[in-house]
Amino acid sequence: MSAPSPDRLDPLRAPAHWQAVEFVSDLHLQSGEPQTFELWRAFLQRPVSQRADALFILGDLFEVWVGDDVLDTSTSPDQTFWRACADALEAFSLQTPVYFMAGNRDFLLGAQGLKACGMQGLSDPTTFDFLGQHWLLSHGDALCLADTDYMRFREQVRQPTWQREFLARSLSERTTIARDLREQSEARKRNTAHDPSLWADVDAAAARAALQAAGAHTLIHGHTHRPAVHALGNDLQRVVLSDWDAGANPPRAEVLRLDTHGLRRIPLPLS
Structure with a gap:
């Protein structure tokens, strides 16, 4: 399975007056974790x-998003x-x-949800x-090509037909399905927690390409929830954003800022 091809995309061009932008990802917002x-x-x-x-929010803003009708009272x-x-x-x-x-948890955030949040959608990659x-x-x-089970799942759920059929289900049924999928994902994480070599990561060759x-x-x-900078050779690099979890020990919350001074990680005050 190959990685996506950004050469087919029109670039997003920053207005001339912009001097700084900020990036976050993987906040996994959910009602059960109010601190974050x-x-x-x-x-x-x-x-x-x-x-x-x-x-710029680069995916998984929400722990799960089962359809824009979650905003409907x-x-x-x-x-x-x-x-x-x-x-x-x-x-x-x-x-x-x-x-x-969109991330792997909130890829069903649609036009109604984007509008309600005041956000502009971006393709992946951009x-x-x-x-x-x-x-x-x-x-x-x-780009996590070694995680073949997930890549097959991702290909399935990104299909318009699958999404239409899923969104046609009742909200309660969608919520139950999403909860079951999250529990399976957490079980996989627990089973590999003892051995970091088993954790899926971005494929270096795919990132370079x-x-x-x-x-x-x-x-x-x-x-990947593993903030770092990885040299890829030929002056290429990938920069990984931090996840957010204000209730963890120690807590995690970080913004990546890009300005005329370069890239800087800014930890947020947690009290």
């Missing part, structure tokens, strides 16, 4: 003077939480543009022209 949501909301409520010119048991998420983002987006790329250079943005899951096709030098992605 409150940290996220505080981040969004910063004064405009403290913000970058744009915010008549159907969603967690509607208050989802509406709070949408309202916080929409308020932020009134003064700072927000770009969203080439980004900023500060005179090409950057390649991705969630990262499509994607960068070369895009004419970019740096791939920025999430998904």
